[in-house]
Amino acid sequence: MAYVYKELSDRDYEELNETLKKSDSLDVLKWAAQTYGNKLVYACSFGAEAMVLLDLLSKVQRKAHILFLDTDFHFKETYELIDRVKERYPDFVIQMARPELTPEEQAAKYGEALWESDPNKCCQIRKLDVLERGLAPYDAWLSGLRRAQSPTRANTEFVNRDDRFQAVKICPLIHWTEEEVWMYIQLHNLPYNELHDQSYPSIGCTYCTQAVAAGEDARSGRWSNHTKTECGLHAPVKGE
Ligand code: SF4
Numbered sequence: 001m002a003y004v005y006k007e008l009s010d011r012d013y014e015e016l017n018e019t020l021k022k023s024d025s026l027d028v029l030k031w032a033a034q035t036y037g038n039k040l041v042y043a044c045s046f047g048a049e050a051m052v053l054l055d056l057l058s059k060v061q062r063k064a065h066i067l068f069l070d071t072d073f074h075f076k077e078t079y080e081l082i083d084r085v086k087e088r089y090p091d092f093v094i095q096m097a098r099p100e101l102t103p104e105e106q107a108a109k110y111g112e113a114l115w116e117s118d119p120n121k122c123c124q125i126r127k128l129d130v131l132e133r134g135l136a137p138y139d140a141w142l143s144g145l146r147r148a149q150s151p152t153r154a155n156t157e158f159v160n161r162d163d164r165f166q167a168v169k170i171c172p173l174i175h176w177t178e179e180e181v182w183m184y185i186q187l188h189n190l191p192y193n194e195l196h197d198q199s200y201p202s203i204g205c206t207y208c209t210q211a212v213a214a215g216e217d218a219r220s221g222r223w224s225n226h227t228k229t230e231c232g233l234h235a236p237v238k239g240e
Helices: 010-020 025-039 047-059 076-087 103-112 121-136 178-187 194-198
Strands: 040-043 065-069 093-097 140-142 160-163 168-172
Touching: 010 160, 025 040, 025 047, 025 168, 040 047, 040 121, 047 178, 065 103, 065 121, 076 093, 076 194, 093 121, 103 121, 140 160
Parallel strands: 040 065, 040 140, 065 093, 140 168
Antiparallel strands: 160 168
């Protein structure tokens, strides 16, 4: 069977997930690397889960392709972290994928502070369109989603049909808890974004990320002035 988006039926996804259901994250990554080779890319946010997934990926695909959506609006700590990751995993092929519009061009076309007036449009330009172009050469993409992160992620499987980007989306960390993520980071002395130590559990663009108070939901600091909770990269899966 060719495991590409346009040739897989819903039944095929069910069978794949049934086959993989007793696998651990490393086994899922091994399967992904063997199945897709250089047609596999990790769309990496460089959040805490990403540190785990990058480390596991380095064990099965030394020259893995990594795609970062560089919106131009990330924290300096995030760019510094990417430099540290490059030092630790020098064979990874890390692509900094940029939007078609510079921040200045976006402001001239749509007005200042589009992230305030229309954050969905801003995410469309600076994230979704960029990911769509970035994924085009690949058959499958990796994501570090965990089921426990939010209700919209609760039904995520290891292997998912991604109609939005017409690709197979593979999520090896679905069963991990936040505690397990941080235990792995500490156990393996992995680099991580320093902002995590300053009450930023989920880190995106500077304009749309705030620190959270103790006990608040980990994603409550994202788009905290809007009803928006996701940038749209991860469409809810069936059953939600
Ligand atoms: S997270 Fe905010 S600044 Fe970043 S692309 Fe989306 S709306 Fe724009």
